[in-house]
Amino acid sequence: MQALAELKEQIRQALPDLDVVIGWQQGYDALHTSPLFIRSEEDIDKLVVNEFCVVNPATYLREMRGGKKVGLVLKGCDSRSVIQLLQEKLLKEEDLTIFGFGCNGVLNHTKLQARFGDIGFITSLENDGTNVTVEAGDKKETVPFTELCADKCLTCSYPNTLQCSHFAGEESAKQADSATDKALEDFEKLTMEERFTFWQDQMRRCIRCYACRNACPMCVCKDHCLANSREPKWLSEDVDVQNNFMFQLIHVMHLTGRCVECGECERACPMDIPIMLLRRKMAGIVRDVFAYNAGTNAEETPPLMCFKVEEPTIEERH
Amino acid sequence: MSGSTGLLTEGQDLRIVGFLCNWCSYGGADTAGVARFEQPTDLRVIRVPCSGRIDPLFIARALLSGADGVLVSGCHPRDCHYAEGNFYARRRFEMLKQFLSVTGIDPERFHYTWVSASEGQRWQDVVTSFTERIRKLGPATKMAGGTGYDEECLKEIAAAVSLGDQCPCHKEKA
CATH class of the missing domain: 3.10.450.750 (Nuclear Transport Factor 2; Chain: A,)
Structure with missing residues (x-):
C-alpha cells in the first residue's frame, strides 16, 4: 500500500503541530477496524487504510471543538461531513488538517x-x-x-477526499455503479399501505438506543437533542412504534439539506433497520428541488437557511 | 347550520388539524365566519404567530398521532407580516410534502397554501376542497405496530425452548 506509507509520512511531518490525528487501526479481528487517535510518533504505525475502515472519523469532531488542532484521515464520503460542518460554521478551518486518499469502497x-x-x-x-x-x-x-460493499459505495460519486490539506497515493477512479438508488427505487414500488406497514414493522424492532444519532457526524446538539427534551416533550420514554417512528422523523427532518449520506446511522444500528432509505430519499429531494449536494462546497448556504422570493423549482400551492 | 348545500355531508367525523398564521389566514378564516360562509366542521384550528413558526415536525407529529389530514396556511409570499417567515416555511413544507410518501403516509393528507385576511371566500374554498379530499381518502391508517411478525417469531422461539432437548437444533450435538 503506497498510499498508506505516504499517509504515515505526511502525518509524521504534521503531527508536531497537531493535538491529535484521528484515523483507523486494526480492530479485534482481521475484519474490523477501530478508531485510532494518534497523539505520538509511535501511534502512527498503527494506522491502517483498507476496505474495513467503515467508521467516519469526523463523528469525533463534535467532541473536539474548542481550539484543538485536529488532524483527520478521511474517505471521500467522510470529508463531506467536515465540509458541511465548516459550512455551518461549527468548525474552524484553521483548526483542521485533513489527510486524504482515494477510497475504493468499504465492505458492509x-x-x-x-x-x-x-x-x-x-x-x-x-x-x-x-x-x-x-x-x-x-x-x-x-x-x-x-x-x-456498503450501499453508499454503489452510488458514490466522491471516492476521493474533498478539500484535503494532504493527499496520499493515487486518486481513485471508482465510478458509481448506478446513478440511481436501486434499493430506494424498489421500495417506492410498494403501495402507501405497504410502506406504512413496513415502517411500523421496522420501528417496532427499534430499541431506541440512539446509536444512529450518536454515530451521526451531523448531530451536533449533543445533550440538547429534541429527543431527550422534557420541555417541550416530543417523545415519551416508551419504546413503541409511534415514538420510535417520530424519533426517526425528527432525525430526518433535522438533517434535511445537511445529511451527507455517510450511512453511519444505519451501520451503527444494532437492529439493522434500513433507516438510510429515509435519509437518501430526503437527500434526493434536496438535490432535485435545490440542486444542492450537502457537504461538497463550504461556500454555499444550506438550502433551508435561505430562500428565493420566486421559487422556480417549487410548484405554487393553491 | 343545515347541510343544505351538501357541504356538510353526514358520516364519520374526520380529524383535520389546521395551522393558521395569526396575521393572514386566521384573519381570513374569521372573515369567512363573519360573512357566514358555510364551512365543513372537521378542521381544528391552531393559531400560530407566523407560518415560519411551524416546524415540519408539528405536521409529522399530527399525522403520526392519527390526524386524518393537516392543512397549513399562511400569508401569501411577499405578504408575510414578518417579511420573510413564509419564504423559509415554503421550503420546509415542500421538503416534508415530498418526503412523506416514503414513510407510507399519503402526501395528499398534507396541504399547505396561502390565504390573506381579506380572502374569506378563498378560505371557504380551501377548507372545503381539502376536507372533501380527506373525506375521499377516508380515515388515516392507525398506527398498529405493523404485521406483528416478531410476535410470531417470539412464539416460535418459545415453542422451541419448551421442547428442550427434543428441539431439532440439539440433534447435531447428540
Missing part, C-alpha cells in the same frame, strides 16, 4: 454476515477491487465486490 459487515453466517467463521478475505474471495469454515466463495 451486515452483508458479510447475511452471506456467510457469523463473521467469526470467516477465516480469510481477499479483495482485489472487483471480487472478494471469502473463506468461511470449509467453503470458499468469490463474490463481486458490489454485493458485499
Whole structure:
C-alpha cells in the first residue's frame, strides 16, 4: 500500500503541530477496524487504510471543538461531513488538517454476515477491487465486490477526499455503479399501505438506543437533542412504534439539506433497520428541488437557511 | 347550520388539524365566519404567530398521532407580516410534502397554501376542497405496530425452548 506509507509520512511531518490525528487501526479481528487517535510518533504505525475502515472519523469532531488542532484521515464520503460542518460554521478551518486518499469502497459487515453466517467463521478475505474471495469454515466463495460493499459505495460519486490539506497515493477512479438508488427505487414500488406497514414493522424492532444519532457526524446538539427534551416533550420514554417512528422523523427532518449520506446511522444500528432509505430519499429531494449536494462546497448556504422570493423549482400551492 | 348545500355531508367525523398564521389566514378564516360562509366542521384550528413558526415536525407529529389530514396556511409570499417567515416555511413544507410518501403516509393528507385576511371566500374554498379530499381518502391508517411478525417469531422461539432437548437444533450435538 503506497498510499498508506505516504499517509504515515505526511502525518509524521504534521503531527508536531497537531493535538491529535484521528484515523483507523486494526480492530479485534482481521475484519474490523477501530478508531485510532494518534497523539505520538509511535501511534502512527498503527494506522491502517483498507476496505474495513467503515467508521467516519469526523463523528469525533463534535467532541473536539474548542481550539484543538485536529488532524483527520478521511474517505471521500467522510470529508463531506467536515465540509458541511465548516459550512455551518461549527468548525474552524484553521483548526483542521485533513489527510486524504482515494477510497475504493468499504465492505458492509451486515452483508458479510447475511452471506456467510457469523463473521467469526470467516477465516480469510481477499479483495482485489472487483471480487472478494471469502473463506468461511470449509467453503470458499468469490463474490463481486458490489454485493458485499456498503450501499453508499454503489452510488458514490466522491471516492476521493474533498478539500484535503494532504493527499496520499493515487486518486481513485471508482465510478458509481448506478446513478440511481436501486434499493430506494424498489421500495417506492410498494403501495402507501405497504410502506406504512413496513415502517411500523421496522420501528417496532427499534430499541431506541440512539446509536444512529450518536454515530451521526451531523448531530451536533449533543445533550440538547429534541429527543431527550422534557420541555417541550416530543417523545415519551416508551419504546413503541409511534415514538420510535417520530424519533426517526425528527432525525430526518433535522438533517434535511445537511445529511451527507455517510450511512453511519444505519451501520451503527444494532437492529439493522434500513433507516438510510429515509435519509437518501430526503437527500434526493434536496438535490432535485435545490440542486444542492450537502457537504461538497463550504461556500454555499444550506438550502433551508435561505430562500428565493420566486421559487422556480417549487410548484405554487393553491 | 343545515347541510343544505351538501357541504356538510353526514358520516364519520374526520380529524383535520389546521395551522393558521395569526396575521393572514386566521384573519381570513374569521372573515369567512363573519360573512357566514358555510364551512365543513372537521378542521381544528391552531393559531400560530407566523407560518415560519411551524416546524415540519408539528405536521409529522399530527399525522403520526392519527390526524386524518393537516392543512397549513399562511400569508401569501411577499405578504408575510414578518417579511420573510413564509419564504423559509415554503421550503420546509415542500421538503416534508415530498418526503412523506416514503414513510407510507399519503402526501395528499398534507396541504399547505396561502390565504390573506381579506380572502374569506378563498378560505371557504380551501377548507372545503381539502376536507372533501380527506373525506375521499377516508380515515388515516392507525398506527398498529405493523404485521406483528416478531410476535410470531417470539412464539416460535418459545415453542422451541419448551421442547428442550427434543428441539431439532440439539440433534447435531447428540
